[in-house]
Amino acid sequence: MTLKEEYQKKIDLVNKLLKDRKSTGKSDVTTAEYEHMRDVYQYRIDAMNRIEEKRKKVHVNNYEEMISQTASRRGTFCEKCGNTLKSTAKFCGSCGNQV
Numbered sequence: 001m002t003l004k005e006e007y008q009k010k011i012d013l014v015n016k017l018l019k020d021r022k023s024t025g026k027s028d029v030t031t032a033e034y035e036h037m038r039d040v041y042q043y044r045i046d047a048m049n050r051i052e053e054k055r056k057k058v059h060v061n062n063y064e065e066m067i068s069q070t071a072s073r074r075g076t077f078c079e080k081c082g083n084t085l086k087s088t089a090k091f092c093g094s095c096g097n098q099v
């Protein structure tokens, strides 16, 4: 079980306890404590979700950077003779190799 699932389980449990308390008409300090506990776990889950989203974005950025680096490498040197090329060149000016 992941930490997030564990927190979710605790939230479900606290919600059940709160429901039981509400059905008996009880609303006291303990009820407030349960609600606070639930909010804390919910906050932790939200924080974990935000971190996961951030990680996903970092992944995509790395991927894009990887592609642009590969593209610029291909545009800089001729693979056949090593001549320096313009990034817009379609043929090598030295050996005529198609870039």
Ligand SMILES: [Zn+2]
Binding pocket: 078, 079, 080, 081, 082, 083, 092, 093, 094, 095, 096, 097
């Ligand atoms: Zn060349």
